[in-house]
Amino acid sequence: MSDTFKLPLRDRQSDLPVLLPLKVPEPDVLGFSRWLASMPGWTLPALTAVLALWPVYAMAQSTFTTERVLSTLLKWTPLLVTKGFVLNILISFLTVVFGTIAGIFLGLGRVSHSRVVRLFSWFTVQLFRNSPWLVLLFVVMLTLPFELRIGGAIIPVPDWMKAVFGLSLPVMANIAEIVRGAIRSVPSGQWEAAESLAFSRTQTLWQIILPQCFKRMIPPWMNWYAIMTMATPLVSLLGVTEIITLTRQAMEAEGNHPSLLVPFYGFALIIFFAYCYPIARLTMSLEKRFAVKL
Amino acid sequence: MSDNSPWKAGQPIVSIKNVRKSYGSIEVLKGISLDIMKGDVVCIIGPSGSGKSTLIRCINALADIQDGSITVEGQEVHDPKLDKLALRRKVGMVFQQYNLFPHKTALQNVMMAPVKVLGQPKQEVEARARSLLKKVRLEGKENAYPGELSGGQQQRVAIARSLAMQPDVMLFDEVTAALDPETVKEVLVTIKELAADGMTCILVTHEMGFAREVADHIYFTDLGVIVEHGPPSTFFDNAQDPRTKAFLGQIL
Numbered sequence: 223m224s225d226t227f228k229l230p231l232r233d234r235q236s237d238l239p240v241l242l243p244l245k246v247p248e249p250d251v252l253g254f255s256r257w258l259a260s261m262p263g264w265t266l267p268a269l270t271a272v273l274a275l276w277p278v279y280a281m282a283q284s285t286f287t288t289e290r291v292l293s294t295l296l297k298w299t300p301l302l303v304t305k306g307f308v309l310n311i312l313i314s315f316l317t318v319v320f321g322t323i324a325g326i327f328l329g330l331g332r333v334s335h336s337r338v339v340r341l342f343s344w345f346t347v348q349l350f351r352n353s354p355w356l357v358l359l360f361v362v363m364l365t366l367p368f369e370l371r372i373g374g375a376i377i378p379v380p381d382w383m384k385a386v387f388g389l390s391l392p393v394m395a396n397i398a399e400i401v402r403g404a405i406r407s408v409p410s411g412q413w414e415a416a417e418s419l420a421f422s423r424t425q426t427l428w429q430i431i432l433p434q435c436f437k438r439m440i441p442p443w444m445n446w447y448a449i450m451t452m453a454t455p456l457v458s459l460l461g462v463t464e465i466i467t468l469t470r471q472a473m474e475a476e477g478n479h480p481s482l483l484v485p486f487y488g489f490a491l492i493i494f495f496a497y498c499y500p501i502a503r504l505t506m507s508l509e510k511r512f513a514v515k516l
Numbered sequence: 517m518s519d520n521s522p523w524k525a526g527q528p529i530v531s532i533k534n535v536r537k538s539y540g541s542i543e544v545l546k547g548i549s550l551d552i553m554k555g556d557v558v559c560i561i562g563p564s565g566s567g568k569s570t571l572i573r574c575i576n577a578l579a580d581i582q583d584g585s586i587t588v589e590g591q592e593v594h595d596p597k598l599d600k601l602a603l604r605r606k607v608g609m610v611f612q613q614y615n616l617f618p619h620k621t622a623l624q625n626v627m628m629a630p631v632k633v634l635g636q637p638k639q640e641v642e643a644r645a646r647s648l649l650k651k652v653r654l655e656g657k658e659n660a661y662p663g664e665l666s667g668g669q670q671q672r673v674a675i676a677r678s679l680a681m682q683p684d685v686m687l688f689d690e691v692t693a694a695l696d697p698e699t700v701k702e703v704l705v706t707i708k709e710l711a712a713d714g715m716t717c718i719l720v721t722h723e724m725g726f727a728r729e730v731a732d733h734i735y736f737t738d739l740g741v742i743v744e745h746g747p748p749s750t751f752f753d754n755a756q757d758p759r760t761k762a763f764l765g766q767i768l
Contacts, residue, residue: 414578414615415616415617420602420633420634422633429628434618
């Protein structure tokens with residue numbers, strides 16, 4: 223008996239019934255960034271090396287030489303980057319800007335005092351969080367007009383702009399959840415203190431609650447930015463000439479030779495990785511810095 | 517004090533009549549009545565779970581009641597048409613957990629409500645906030661964030677923050693319960709000075725010595741009713757009810 227107590231807590235044996243703590247795994251809001259950031263720093267050079275050496279391996283069955291493949295890729299690189307990847311970045315930026323603005327209001331709607339607003343926001347969040355993105359994209363593509371008439375002026379709506387709206391919808395719904403979670407994480411005492419000082423509910427939200435949870439929202443928000451950037455090639459299916467569309471067109475121009483497939487798509491992979499990897503690392507380090515001290 | 521208020525000096529500033537409140541099927545206030553005159557310092561004491569905190573949270577409508585009436589300066593608090601914000605300008609409240617706004621400095625905490633809620637000019641409020649911080653002996657801590665202050669200091673900022681709204685009544689909800697014993701005193705001294713200045717104070721407290729020293733009237737609650745009340749001298753030295761005697765026997 224007395225020996226039992228010399229053991230560390232977890233090694234003690236007992237025949238008494240013990241209530242173990244309930245463990246519910248929390249959904250990881252930073253899953254993507256955590257995974258990406260966990261890759262070692264040499265992943266990018268290693269990836270590049272593999273793709274650069276690929277033609278050498280593939281040469282056996284091909285009339286293409288390694289130099290020819292690489293010089294073809296090099297020839298197309300400026301176009302792929304400046305006309306393609308830049309558009310991907312632009313789409314991801316605008317998507318996240320629109321998604322964030324709409325998401326903040328939708329998130330506030332989730333904690334509204336009005337039942338109708340709460341239900342509407344809940345429904346909107348569920349709908350856009352759980353719909354396949356491609357379906358949303360197609361719906362937006364087909365329902366939005368290709369030009370808008372405002373007064374006498376005709377404003378064309380390019381396809382990539384429609385794609386931005388389509389992709390904004392799931393971002394909006396996910397940002398709304400981030401906002402709601404952040405608001406809920408502020409202790410109720412803050413609401414009471416503000417209430418007792420005669421702050422209205424709106425004032426309390428914007429001046430007291432949201433400024434406190436702003437920092438906590440940054441890492442999950444950046445995580446969504448990285449996810450969104452990775453998702454931008456989806457719009458190539460709708461004919462938007464972003465990097466993947468251009469890559470396909472470049473290969474067609476070069477005679478659709480199979481030896482070009484891996485280097486060309488590999489280049490797209492590398493450029494996305496090079497862009498998102500630092501974002502993921504930054505997200506994780508901010509997460510560590512902003513971690514709530516208890 | 518609003519001009520159209522039916523309340524006149526000489527009437528109770530806070531009047532609680534037969535108040536009942538339940539959380540679900542549990543009735544926590546079972547018909548409580550008490551009157552508080554302007555300038556009175558009233559302490560509510562009693563065992564945990566006796567409904568003391570709930571009672572004072574009902575006074576500024578942080579909690580609602582099911583039956584009875586509470587009036588502050590003649591205005592019914594639980595009238596659905598009441599402008600709650602107008603009521604809360606008259607009634608200040610200090611909490612057990614301070615509840616300072618962590619993203620604002622001490623001075624900003626004190627200035628925020630008068631500037632944003634009452635729309636008073638910033639210079640005027642700042643001068644008042646600085647003098648209030650001086651009054652609670654926190655001169656030099658104006659630019660400190662709540663996280664950099666001790667519990668007692670935070671609680672005094674919270675008191676100054678409430679006072680900045682120039683309330684007519686102050687509610688204190690176990691304001692020393694979360695403090696280290698050595699910092700309790702500095703907060704109590706602040707409250708005592710406030711009481712001496714003629715502020716109407718309603719305190720829920722476990723500090724019996726303090727209650728005895730500063731209160732004009734003591735109410736003892738147990739299981740949702742007021743068991744006994746009286747001025748401190750009679751209450752502490754000559755309690756009648758066996759429940760009061762038992763409680764005081766445990767505490768003193």
